[in-house]
Amino acid sequence: MIxxxxxxxxxxxxxxxxKNFQSDEKLEMFxxxxxxxxxxxxxxxxxxSESLSTIELGEYFVLITRILETISDxxxxxxxxxxxxxxxxxxxxIEIIMSHQDLFIKWDRKPEKLEMFxLKIIKLIxxxxxxxxxxxxxxxxxxxxxxxxxxxxxLSEQLREDLLKKRDELExxxxxxxxxxxxxxxxxxxxxxxxxxxxxxxxxxxQTEAKSLKDEIKDRKLRLNYYLDKVKESLEYSKYAExxxxxxxxxxxxxxxxxxxLISKYRTLAKTLLNRSKVPKEEFRQVIEDISMIEKEINxxxxxxx
Numbered sequence: 178m179i180x181x182x183x184x185x186x187x188x189x190x191x192x193x194x195x196k197n198f199q200s201d202e203k204l205e206m207f208x209x210x211x212x213x214x215x216x217x218x219x220x221x222x223x224x225x226s227e228s229l230s231t232i233e234l235g236e237y238f239v240l241i242t243r244i245l246e247t248i249s250d251x252x253x254x255x256x257x258x259x260x261x262x263x264x265x266x267x268x269x270x271i272e273i274i275m276s277h278q279d280l281f282i283k284w285d286r287k288p289e290k291l292e293m294f295x296l297k298i299i300k301l302i303x304x305x306x307x308x309x310x311x312x313x314x315x316x317x318x319x320x321x322x323x324x325x326x327x328x329x330x331x332l333s334e335q336l337r338e339d340l341l342k343k344r345d346e347l348e349x350x351x352x353x354x355x356x357x358x359x360x361x362x363x364x365x366x367x368x369x370x371x372x373x374x375x376x377x378x379x380x381x382x383x384q385t386e387a388k389s390l391k392d393e394i395k396d397r398k399l400r401l402n403y404y405l406d407k408v409k410e411s412l413e414y415s416k417y418a419e420x421x422x423x424x425x426x427x428x429x430x431x432x433x434x435x436x437x438x439l440i441s442k443y444r445t446l447a448k449t450l451l452n453r454s455k456v457p458k459e460e461f462r463q464v465i466e467d468i469s470m471i472e473k474e475i476n477x478x479x480x481x482x483x
Contacts, residue, residue: 178259179266179302180237181211183218183252184274186284187243190219193284194291196298209368209384210318214254217325222250231260235317235324242267247274247281266305273297319377326375337374344370344379357397357433358479361390398479400430405472412468421450424468435478443471 184194197211221232222241230241238260242251251270255263274281277294332340347367354360364387371379404427411419424447431440449456449464456464 178256179263180254180256181214181252182254182270182298182302183215184281185219185222185250185252187222187248187250190223192219193249193281194288194294196295198302209365209372209380209387210322213322213325213372213380217329218252218254222252232328233324235320237321240264240267242271244271244274247278249274249281262305266301269301270298273301318381322372322377322380323375332373332375340370340374344374355433356435357390357394358435361387361394364390397430397434401427401434401475401479404430405475408468408471412465417450417453420468421447424450424471427471431475435475439474439478446471 179198181198182194182196183192185192192215195215218239218241221230221239222243230239232239232241234254236257237254238257240253240255240260240263242253243249244251251267251274253263253267253270273294276297277291280290280294344367347363347370351360351363351367354363364383367383368380368387371383404423407423408420408427411417411423424443428440428443428447431443446464446468449461453461
C-alpha cells in the first residue's frame with residue numbers, strides 16, 4: 178500500500194504537495210503524527226545527495242527520487258511488501274509531474290493550482306487497487322516514531338534533563354488549566370516536547386488530548402455563532418425577551434472558553450434587557466450598542482488556529 182506521497186522543493190525543502198492515503202478522520206485524528214512524519218521525510222531529502230534513495234522506516238520504506246527538471250524531490254512512503262510495485266509506479270508519477278513542470282518550477286504557493294495534478298495522481302494510484310489496501314501508518318504509531326527517532330541520534334543528557342523539566346512544568350499547568358483554548362495550546366507544546374524526548378507514549382497521549390480539545394473548541398464555536406446570530410436577529414426586531422434568552426445561553430457556552438469577567442459583563446447586559454423599564458433611555462441605548470459589539474469582541478478573544 179502507498180501510505181503517503183510528498184513533493185518538496187530541492188533547494189528550500191518547502192512542501193509543495195502532499196497526499197496521505199488515509200481516511201479524513203485519521204488525518205484529523207493523527208495530524209501531529211503526520212506532521213512529525215512530514216518533517217522527518219523533509220530532513221531525509223535534505224541529507225540525500227543521491228538521485229534515488231531508499232530508507233527503511235519500521236515496516237515501511239521511504240523512497241526518495243530527485244527530479245532535476247522540476248528542482249523537486251518526490252517522496253513516497255510504502256509498505257515493504259509493495260516496494261517493487263511502487264518502484265514501477267514512480268516513473269508514471271514523475272511523468273505526471275513533468276506534464277505540470279511549470280507549476281513546480283514557478284511554484285507560487287497556491288495549492289489550488291495543483292487541483293488537476295492532484296486528480297491525475299489520485300486516478301493513477303486508484304488504478305492499482307492493491308496499493309490502496311493493507312496496513313496503515315496510524316495503526317502502529319509507536320513503532321514508526323521510534324524508528325524515526327533512532328535515525329536522528331541520541332539526545333544529550335543536559336538537553337533531556339531540560340526538556341523533562343519543561344514538560345513537568347507544562348503538565349502542571351495543563352492539569353489545572355480550565356480554559357479549553359489555553360489547554361489546547363499547552364497540549365501542542367507537550368506534543369512538541371514529547372517528540373523531542375522520543376517519548377512515543379506521551380506523544381500519542383497528548384495528540385489524543387489535543388484532538389479531543391480541538392473537537393470541543395470547534396463544536397463550541399459553532400454553538401456560540403448560532404446564539405450570536407439569534408441575538409442579532411432578535412435585537413434587530415426589538416424582541417428583548419428573546420435577546421435575553423439567547424444572550425444568557427451564549428454566556429453559558431462561554432464557560433471554560435474566555436475570561437470570567439467578560440462572561441459576567443455579558444450577563445449584566447442580558448439582565449439589563451429584562452429591567453429596561455427601570456433603565457434611563459441613554460443608558461439602554463448604550464447597552465444595545467454594547468450587545469451589538471459582542472461578536473467583534475468575542476472573536477478577538479477566541480482567535481485560535483485549529
